[in-house]
Amino acid sequence: MKALNIITLALLIVGGLNWGLVGLFSFDLVAAIFGAGSLLARIVYILVGVSAVYQIMPLMGAVGTDKTVHHSGR
16 A cells, blocks of 8 residues: 555655646656657646545545654654
C-alpha cells in the first residue's frame, strides 16, 4: 500500500507541475513529451486523475480524525 501511495503522490506532483506550466506559460509538458492528444498523453492524464481519486481516501481519513499530534520539541 505504501508503494501505491508513493506512486500516486508522484503522479499528482507531475500533474500539478504540468498544470502550473499550463497556467503560467500555456505549455503542456505532457503533450510536449508524448504528443498532443496521443494515447500516451491520455494515459498519463488518466493516471493522474485516478491518482487524485485514490488520494481522496487518505485525505478524508486525515481530516476525519481529531487526534492531535504532539511533538517533543527535540
